[in-house]
Amino acid sequence: MTTENFRTLAVRTLGSAKVGPGHPVFITGEIGINHNGELKNAFDLIDVAAEAGCNAVKFQKRTPEVCTPRDQWDVERDTPWGRMTYIDYRHRVEFDADDYRAIDEHCRQRGIDWFASPWDVESVDFLEQFDVPAHKVASASLTDDELLRRLRATGRTVILSTGMSTPRQIRHAVEVLGSDNIVLLHATSTYPARNTELNLRMIHTLQREFPNVPIGYSGHETGLQTTLAAVALGATFVERHITLDRALWGSDQAASVEPQGLQRLVRDIRAIEESLGDGVKRVYEGELAAMRKLRRVQGEGTVEAEDGVRELVSAS
Template identity: 60%
Template sequence: MVQIKIGSKIIDGNRPAYIIAEIGINHNGELGVAKSLIDLAVLAGCDAVKFQKRTPDICVPEDQKQKMRETPWGYISYLEYRYHVEFGEEEYLEINRYCKEKGIDWLASCWDIPSVDFIGRFNPVAYKVPSACLTDNTLLEHINKTGRPVILSTGMSTMEEIEHAVSLIDHNRLIITHTTSTYPCPARELNLLMIRTLMERFSCPVGYSGHETGLQTTIAAVALGASLVERHITLDRAMWGSDQAASVEPGGLIRLVRDIRVIEQAMGDGVKRVFESEIPIREKLRCK
């Protein structure tokens, strides 16, 4: 399997999983909330936090732009709402500084070419291609030209679409993540065995991006071989926002990272051996 370096970590299926806490837009446009979520990710022992970056005028469909909705900022158009939850240069300068101070990597899902170029100014450790953009050939080619590692999410995609997207990205810098794009996702639709299917089909590392409630299925993804794990995080699932319900709260994130690391230790290497701790028991109990 190809080795991919993100920040100071090597991802190749034989090392501890790279754990990404996705902040996304759960900060609701508030830098203070974003910093609290970064603090949570650091406390839990995550390797990185991830944001989402869009240019609303490009990403919001024309027929959606003027639709009105209730928001924390009043009854406003969907386009106005999208601008309220977007961070600009001032916020990302502070995010970049704060993450460096805290010793945690950060990256972003970029939904359009101007967003790729904007995030590139901060030298991110990687780019994430959201599932919604997997069929955007122009975007994939533009991200590939940056020369940075690429994490490709595969929700709501056919295998043929995945294969085509993979063909547009340098395999020496690519990590594929299995996901189902339902928020929150019921267990019966997680299809975790796709992790193994993707590992058999492609030579690059395969990870898992989960949108389920609960923790056990994400831990199972690591046991199945996921070399990268991503979950949305929140300070409180009752907060306003479309992604909050499928996010992990502080106590859950701490348990999730802890349990993933325990599972990784327990997996071993598959080589049968007699451990030193077994020898006294063997001598006492083994039939002669």
């Protein structure tokens, strides 16, 4: 099979967008639980993502009694709402069906997609009542075969993060999900992640091993430069946690991008993908004046190309 055929196979549909080589980078603002259980915060974060030009926002959905170890239920902790047991806290930061209906309507009004990472089978069933464009597998869930099988059965695109996972575990997860309807994200599950642990060349490793799968990047670092580098290395999907304020309470806030940073990130991703080109050497119209002025020996002729630039041709 040719490289071009693989490029065609490595394209997925998310809502009205295409994800994969030859298509604009799909940018997701990961809200997660940075809303701290407040619907207004969720709306504000949706607005931030929409105004920055993101394609989608993502939440996390858990069934607390399933996802919280039983021996942790009654452990008390300090929270912004006072001291409470861990199981009560887990319920406090979850949205119910009415909340997600409101989120769904708000996203429609803002023209942005939303989806979520279900952490258990019951949460998949919950999300299936909404017309989400995809489901996401959090890195922590990559080894949960029961969850992966349920996600595959939905027939929706599945986005799989690969943090905290070995190559063997990643291959197994891809086998369980099937490779024809997934997007694979390189990730490092440290919050925040150090540059020395990002290993961005894994994007190329995943591209080589799974040539028929779009490869993206889920970043948990501080700063924007390394996410931009991931795009330059070929990531076709980018996900970063977003927050209204990195100083807010919550375990993910410090590794999140604030509104102004998100604006810059989306702007710079679009500039990078525009500048990457197709790898075919041309003499652009803008170069012709410099060529006439500065090149003493022409050597090669030029011919007008169909797209308005000039391709190099032999003078002989």
